[in-house]
Amino acid sequence: MRLATTDLTASILEGATIYGPGDEKVGSVSHLHGSGRAAQAIIDVGGFLRIGAKPVAVRLSELDFMRDEDGDVHAVTNWTKGRLKEMPEHVDP
Incomplete structure (x- = not known):
């Protein structure tokens, strides 16, 4: 069941697994930045149990x-894991 826009909150999305093409696990949501259409999910890509993972920012509109x-x-x-790993690393302000 697809989540409604009102369900796209940090308390619901943090920790969610992200799957790319072919059901490949590409990462998990670490936290969110912003709100509304400008909101971004910070996705931890790679690593093991978040150790060595690279955080990247993806607009919520690019995730279902x-x-x-x-x-x-x-x-x-x-997004594939490889394409996400090529993105600039997200650094929290």
């Missing part, structure tokens, strides 16, 4: 968030 039958939140995107 949903709940599975168990109620767990995840997202799908057209």
Whole structure:
């Protein structure tokens, strides 16, 4: 079930697994920045248990968030792990 816009909050999205093309796990949501259409998800890409992961910023509009039958939140995107790793590293202000 796709999440409504009102469900795109930090408390719901943080920790969500992100899947790319072919159901490849590409990362997980670390935290959010901004609100509305300008909001960004900071995705930890690579690493193991967040150790050595590279944080990158992706607009929420580029992610399709949903709940599975168990109620767990995840997202799908057209971004591959390789393309995300090529993005500039996000640094919190």
